[in-house]
Amino acid sequence: MVNESTVTESIPAPGPNGASGFDFIREAVDLDLKNGRYAYVRTRLPPEPNGWMHIGHAKAFSIDYFVAKDFGGTCNLRFDDTNPEKEDMSYVEAIKRDTFWLGIDCRDRVLFASDYYEKLYELAVLLIKKGVAYVDDLSDQEIREYRGTDVPDKNNITSTPPGRNSPWRERGVEENLDLFARMRSGEFADGARTLRAKIDMAHPNLVMRDPVMYRIRREKHYRTGDAWCIYPMYDFQHPLSDAIEGVTHSLCSLEYEIHRPLYEWFIREAEVFPSRQIEFARLNISHTVLSKRWLLRLVQDGLVSGWDDPRMPTIAGMRRRGYTPEAIHDFLGRIGIAKTDSLVDIQLLEHCLREDLNRRASRVLAVLRPLRLIIENWPAGQVEDLEAVNNPEDAQAGTRKVPFSGELWIERDDFAEVPPPKYFRLFPGNSVRLRYGFIVTCTGFDKDPGSGEITAVRCTYDPLTKGGNAPDNRKVKGTIHWVSAAHAIPLEARLFDKLFVAERPMDVPVGVDWVQTVNPASLETVSRAFAEPSLATAAHGDSFQFERLGYFCCDSDSRPGNLVFNRSVSLRDTWAKIEKKQS
Known part of the structure; x- marks a missing residue:
């Protein structure tokens, strides 16, 4: 049993955002606590700082954060920053800002995989000493060919023939230790050598065919500078970073399901904390991309x-x-x-x-495509403040005053010289309510003689209809919005x-x-x-x-x-x- 003194029992989980009932992840976590696999819950948000956070990340982050919170646990925000070519501190700050804005507050648990470089190196040395890792001289292209496929997508696990062992797969432990140390010291060119796990080149899952653990890259890291010229691969550092942090449940999207055997292999061979990986479906939304x-x-x-x-x-x-x-x-x-x-x-x-x-x-009144409305019988120079409701859904929001005058802006679509069927807005001879104001009747319109465009609409108002109610109970089907031309802001x-x-x-x-x-x-x-x-x-x-x-x-x-x-x-x-x- 894995223990931590801060949390010692399973508690009911309401689900994300207060939803009732257990989902399959919470059921698994609850069972792990009840059967003694773990005595506390810790999850992690593992973004790579190579772009800004999108709503797909928000789903994953929400699951991680609220699962931990529902079980009285903790959640780390760990930046998996082991790819120096594409990462930057500006992305770190953007992700932090957006994560905290969502109410996913891990500001006291912000961590970086780059802080574990020395520990990860030590664990790689341990695997070499155990005879389950070796330094390889094959190029990237040759590794793909030896693996049994030259398809760049390593998630392609369709039926392929067994791979071939690298000619350097049986190097001795001492030679591998020496070469790996020299890789770190910068003796070899970029891409000249890699450190690979020795697993099974005939495994049906291509991910398990001696994956690369370290590669040589002389790229300045945004946090560690030039201190390192070798960098761990994601499949190596991810499970071990989880283990270093004592993460109990490593929750990730479904594309990592085929990586789970490798996740478990590294944890087992490195003899570290036994974090558990659980996968869920990633978010896909129509008419957009989430990558x-x-x-x-x-x-x-x-x-x-x-x-x-x-x-x-x-x-x-x-x-x-x-x-x-x-x-x-x-x-x-x-x-x-x-x-x-x-x-x-x-x-x-x-x-x-x-x-x-x-x-x-x-609520406010605004006009996007303005057309002037002239109220011909409005008293010259008069301005009247009308009372408007701020939010009908919230009585506490109160009301405000909106100025009303003899010249207004209305939407161009709210007038038709020749109205189509069932058109209840302004047209010659028709009446409408002006929102919060009066009932007006269209008496005519002005037209540009050159372009034929309507430049103004003319109407008269009924002063007895303030607020839009007619004393004679006449039926007025249309209501349109407006703003006072003299008071409008652009x-x-x-x-x-x-x-x-x-x-x-x-x-x-x-x-x-x-x-x-x-x-x-x-x-x-x-x-x-x-x-x-x-x-x-x-x-x-x-x-x-x-x-x-x-x-x-x-x-x-x-x-x-x-x-x-x-x-x-x-x-x-x-x-x-x-x-x-x-x-």
Whole structure:
């Protein structure tokens, strides 16, 4: 039994984000505690600092963190930083910021695999002394060929003939120790030699065919500098770093299932703490990609503005778009933890955000595509403050005053010279309610003689209908929003659509580059929009519902007098309709 004094018993686990019931991971953890395999629970979040955190990582991090929390255990945030070519401290800080923002608070347990380099080297020496590791002179290409396949993806474990032993596989222990020490001292060129585990070159799992443990790379490490010229491979350092930290349950996505025998082999042969690996299905969402490598290409090719582009599935991008930690955790709780991969409709994610913002976002009036509305019988120069509800879902939110005058901005789509069937907004002779204001009747419109574009709509108002109620109980079917032209503040609105046209962007025909499925219309910038004056005090990150238009978040590009708002999600809830139809 593995013991730790801080936790000594199994406790009921509510599941992620308070969901009731055990999933298969919690069942396994609970059984391990009950049968004495472990007496405490410790998990770890093991990001590689080579990119920014995305929502797929959020799922994995949430599972790790809340499993440990539910059983009274601890969770480490360990950066698996053993690939110096691609890693950087800026990625470390970005991942920490996004992890803590999500409420996954491991700030007192931030660790680095690079701190274990000396210990990992000692464990490699131990394996050499035991005769289960050797220094090999084969090149990378030769290793692939000897393994039995030259397919670069080592996860390809389709039926292959037995591999061939390296000519240097039977080197003696002393020679291997000498060569490995000289590898560390920098005597050999990059790629000249590797340290490999001696397992089984005929194993049906290619991962087990004498995997590489160390390679020579003269790359400056962002933390250790030039102190090392040999670096451990992930499959070697990962289980042993878990063991060094006393991690009880190493929770990872399903693609590591075929690596589990190797994970267990290294732990057993190194005679270290017996961490246990458990796999779960990774997150796949329609119309996006969840891979740092693929997301990096979008950034490098200029297809997005950066890692925090609001169209990106990165946590920074989602935060900038207006997503909240609560909405993300609600989504993760709804999809649950499974053992098989599946594709989640992005509309479910949007539904979770819409529900959260509906409860918390203040309502404001804004017009994206303005058309002037002139109230011909409004008293000249008069301004009236109308009372508007801040959030009908929250009585505590109260009300605000919105100025109303004789010239307003309305949405261009809210007027039609010749209305289509069932059009209940403004057209000649028709009446509508102005939100929080009066009932107006269209009397005409102005048109540019050159272009034919409507430049203004004219109407009269009924002063007895303040608040939108008619004393004579006349039926008015349409209600439109507006802002006072004299009081409106200008803003830029950025409207987002799906980043990829294809539901599965990576499923493209042979010879077709997947980036060709990027949606060219995923961003529309509306530069001449207007909003009620209360929005002038909006700060970066503030979210609002622009009535009838959607939920918007104040962007970091905003400056005094030059506000920028990102549309987080529209008001239309397609997912709710799907759920209702399914039920």
